[in-house]
Amino acid sequence: MTDENPEYSALAFIRLLSWLSPSFPNGAYSYSHGLEWAVEAGYISDRRSLIEWLEADLCYGSGRNEAIFFIEAYRCVTEAAENQLPHLAELAAASRGTSEFALEAAQQSSAYLTTLRRAWPDRVLDIFSDPKCPPVSAVLLGVCSARSQIPVGIALPAFLHSYVANLVSAGVRLVPLGQTDGQFAIAALEQAILSRSEIATRETVDDLGSAGVMAELASIAHELQYTRLFRS
Template sequence: MTDPDFGHTALAFLRLQSWLSPSFPNGAYSYSHGLEWAVEAGYVFDRKSLIEWLEADLCYGYGRNEAIFFSEAYRCVADDAEDRLRQLAELAAASRGTSEFLLESAQQSSACLATHRNVWPDRILDVFSNPNCPPVPAVLLGARAARERIAVDIALPAFLHSYVANLVSAGVRLVPLGQTDGQFAIAALERAILSRSEIAGRETVSDLGSAGVMVELASIAHELQYTRLFRS
């Protein structure tokens, strides 16, 4: 006889895989998060430099803050403090440092929210009803993962893995690198993903901050880049 708890856990995990899949219709594949300019400027030119760029962003820059936002959103739901979610979403939206990062986040989160409402409706989505302040994906997915009772020590690393894998895919096309090099890069970032996830589990919005200056500068420069494959 199948354990009903196992059935729920398996279903929740399948949903998480769907939300983080490259096939999820949020347009993530069309954004490089400033990586396109970093390649053109010569800062990223092979597998090693790609890994170093993404690890720095993950541990000290944008990725660091996304992990905190995900973890905080998860706690809001898990601790029955859902009234704090709207304020958290506003803070996360305001934390976008450039116009392209704002576009990247707003368009992906709007598409993500619309798909969730159509395919996986849940009452928590009503919190994000302000069209002028769409939630960043980290807040939305953190809240939904908590609603599905997916353990945060599984959901957060999976979210960060998806974040990194999307940018590795962009790097494979831009440098260019082979598909196997792309997998080597993702594998090389596994420990950084787990470390960042574990640390974020102990952090709050008071710990938000970034030393990812080059990523921000890359995003600013990308807006004026002459030839572009990506939207950011």
């Protein structure tokens, strides 16, 4: 998929910044996506190991699938196939590999939907009121980006950047790292974000899959971790 119309309004850009802002009330700050256990177990101990862990998740694990769900939701809107969104959302919700990942995704997504419907009401969001169509953050943001005519070449990298930045923030608190180290980590992941975004534009749900085994094992172990700061 390419950006046929690279021009979009300043208003749409501001909306994208709002949706992906750390201040958006979706509770993302309270989840570590298994990082908390990975730090305790010694798999992540410094900036370099944090970057390697997150790059693997982005390119081969959960981040990879999130990019595909985002692009497929974007396509559903641009190709006037909104009737396919319930099936896509159901598939995305069912793709979580652990109970903690499922809780993390469900609670953040529900919070996303509530705020989006109140602050940026759109008829297409009514689709996700059906219990058979669970809200999923990647699907919601793919839909809203397409509805606001934000080019996918901007929207998808921004979404993945937000995904990574939230986990870097968790890593900064857990390792712990300094704020500057956190920015170095985000900078080091820029090319992975752009590469994953570009590849995702050529993929469909048929390409879904994950080799992020360690992230899922970390999530399973985190559920039984004795001392926890994060919910996942």
